[in-house]
Amino acid sequence: xxTVTQSQPEMSVQEAETVTLSCTYDTSESNYYLFWYKQPPSxxxxxxxxxxxxxxxxxxxxxxxxNFQKAAKSFxxxxxxxxxxxxxxxxxxxxxxxxxxxVFGQGTRLTINP
Amino acid sequence: NAGVTQTPKFRVLKTGQSMTLLCAxxxxxxxxxxxxxxxxxxxxxxxxxxxxxxxxKGEVPDGYNVSRLKKQNFLLGLESAAPSQTSVxxxxxxxxxxxxxxxxxxxxRLLVL
Numbered sequence: 001x002x003t004v005t006q007s008q009p010e011m012s013v014q015e016a017e018t019v020t021l022s023c024t025y026d027t028s029e030s031n032y033y034l035f036w037y038k039q040p041p042s043x044x045x046x047x048x049x050x051x052x053x054x055x056x057x058x059x060x061x062x063x064x065x066x067n068f069q070k071a072a073k074s075f076x077x078x079x080x081x082x083x084x085x086x087x088x089x090x091x092x093x094x095x096x097x098x099x100x101x102x103v104f105g106q107g108t109r110l111t112i113n114p
Numbered sequence: 115n116a117g118v119t120q121t122p123k124f125r126v127l128k129t130g131q132s133m134t135l136l137c138a139x140x141x142x143x144x145x146x147x148x149x150x151x152x153x154x155x156x157x158x159x160x161x162x163x164x165x166x167x168x169x170x171k172g173e174v175p176d177g178y179n180v181s182r183l184k185k186q187n188f189l190l191g192l193e194s195a196a197p198s199q200t201s202v203x204x205x206x207x208x209x210x211x212x213x214x215x216x217x218x219x220x221x222x223r224l225l226v227l
Contacts, residue, residue, distance in 0.1 A: 004156070045157075045204060045218035091156050100145055100164065100208065101172070102216060104156030 002027045004094050006105035013082055014113050020067075021077045021108050023092030031097035034068065034075045039089040039107075048090070051075065079110075087112045116140055118219035120205050126225045127195045135190040135222050137205030145208040146188035147172075147216065148180060150201040157204060163188055195226045 003026045013019045025034070036048040051059045051068050058066050063083075067076045079086055092105040121136045137146065144165050149157035159172030163182040177199060179191045188207075192199060205219040 009154075043202065043221045045206075047215050050215065093156075101147075101159055101162065102157070104158070106154060106156050 002029070002032075002094050002096065002103045004092050004103050004105035006090075006092055006108050008108045009106070010109045010111070012111040012113060015082060015084060017082055018078065018080050019082055019110065021079075021090050021092075021110065023075045023077070023105055025073050025075065025092075025094050027073070027094065027096070029096050033095045033097065034066075035093040035095070035102070036064070036066070036075075036077045037091045037093060037104075038086075039091065040085075040087070045091075049077065082112045084112050084114060086110065118205055118207055118217050120203075120219040120222050122222060123220070124223045124225075126227065127192075128227055129196060131195050132191070132193050133195065133224075134192075135203055135205075135224075137188045137190070137207075137219060138186055139188075139205075139207040139217070140186060141207060141209075141217065142185070143207035143209050143217075144185075146182065147206040147208070148178070148188065148190045149204045149206065150174065150199075151204060151221075152201050160190065160203075195224075197226045200224060200226045 005024050032053045034051045038046045038048050049061045063080045065078045089107045091107045093102045118139045147162040148160040151157050161180040163169045166185040169180045181189045203222045206216040208216045
């Protein structure tokens with residue numbers, strides 16, 4: 001069974017700083033997908049970024065980028081120029097190709113301070 | 115286009131009562147999911163459906179039943195609620211056939227006394 005681990009329960013940075021959230025996963029699969037979801041206080045789950053394991057290039061979405069290390073089974077999220085609106089819980093998630101089911105990590109609570 | 119909606123938003127139940135949570139999506143998605151979220155934990159899959167008329171068990175199915183009579187609706191039932199089922203419940207939907215984004219509803223907060 002796949003597992004996803006987020007080792008940082010909470011993080012806090014100043015506005016405009018860069019912050020990196022860690023995620024590791026355990027799987028014997030070679031084809032899979034990794035996701036970062038954001039959950040603001042409204043509780044809505046919002047997709048931040050997605051990475052296909054077969055792609056060597058790291059995914060980027062505006063201020064959000066990932067560092068995908070397949071051999072190390074690591075998938076960290078970098079938020080550049082952090083904004084107050086980035087304050088949220090962030091969840092790392094794994095999906096085996098063909099399984100159509102997400103496995104979530106425990107989450108990291110990120111606070112951006114003014 | 116409302117996306118994924120959930121009814122109700124909040125509910126209080128007494129132990130032993132029953133209730134049904136409704137999830138509706140207007141994106142013509144094949145796959146639908148029910149998750150629960152507990153403090154300090156990520157989302158855990160309860161049940162899911164890969165198409166109208168089909169359902170399957172997820173990670174934590176005990177105490178819940180589901181039905182997918184219409185493609186756009188996915189119902190989660192609690193026949194006899196227990197305090198351990200106090201949680202926030204999320205529904206999600208996804209296009210079938212290839213990996214796509216799972217779109218989530220706003221959640222239903224359930225308190226079982």
